[in-house]
Amino acid sequence: RDMQETWAIHGVYPNFAWTPDSDEIVFWAQGKLHKIDVASKEVSNIPFEVNDRREMRQAVTQKNAAYEAKFNAKMLRWLQVSPDGDQAIFQALGKIYTVNLPDGKPKRLTRQDEHFEFYPRYSADGSKIVYTTWDDEKLGTIRMVSARGGSGKVVSQQPGHSTNPSLSPDGETVVAQAIS
Numbered sequence: 195r196d197m198q199e200t201w202a203i204h205g206v207y208p209n210f211a212w213t214p215d216s217d218e219i220v221f222w223a224q225g226k227l228h229k230i231d232v233a234s235k236e237v238s239n240i241p242f243e244v245n246d247r248r249e250m251r252q253a254v255t256q257k258n259a260a261y262e263a264k265f266n267a268k269m270l271r272w273l274q275v276s277p278d279g280d281q282a283i284f285q286a287l288g289k290i291y292t293v294n295l296p297d298g299k300p301k302r303l304t305r306q307d308e309h310f311e312f313y314p315r316y317s318a319d320g321s322k323i324v325y326t327t328w329d330d331e332k333l334g335t336i337r338m339v340s341a342r343g344g345s346g347k348v349v350s351q352q353p354g355h356s357t358n359p360s361l362s363p364d365g366e367t368v369v370a371q372a373i374s
Contacts (some may be wrong), residue, residue, distance in 0.1 A: 276320040318363040
C-alpha cells in the first residue's frame with residue numbers, strides 16, 4: 195500500500211530498496227515492479243504474479259440524521275449556584291440558562307439570538323448576572339442582566355474578546371480577562 199488514502203506518513207510514493215549485492219535498486223512505477231542496474235542505469239521489469247481471491251461484501255451503512263430539532267444537552271458549561279442556593283446558571287449550546295433549585299426546568303436567561311453567550315456569573319447578592327457575548331463579525335461584549343432574565347445591557351466600552359467576567363461586591367465594577 196502506498197498510503198495515499200491516509201495522510202502519507204511514509205510519503206506519497208512507495209518505497210524502494212537495494213538488492214543485497216548493492217548492484218540494483220528495486221522500485222515500483224506504472225503499476226509494475228522494476229529494477230535499475232546502478233552501473234548501467236538499465237531498467238528492467240521484475241515479473242510477478244499473485245494468485246489471490248477476494249470476496250466482495252455489501253458495505254455496512256447506517257443512516258444518521260444531520261441534526262435533530264430537539265435533543266437533551268449533555269454538557270453544561272460554567273455552572274454556578276446563586277449565593278442563596280435557590281437558582282443556578284449555566285451555558286449550553288451558546289446560550290445561558292437559569293434553573294430553580296432543586297428541581298426546576300431550565301429556561302433561557304435572555305431572548306436574543308443575535309450572538310452567543312458565555313461565562314455567566316452571579317453578582318455577590320445574586321440579583322444580577324454578568325456574562326460575555328460573541329459574534330463572528332461584531333466581536334464580543336460584556337453584558338449584565340437581572341437574574342430573573344430580560345435583555346442584557348452592554349457594560350463594556352468596546353467590542354473585543356473577553357472571558358470570565360466578575361462583578362465587584364458593591365455591584366459597581368466589572369472586570370474580565372481580555373484576550374488579545
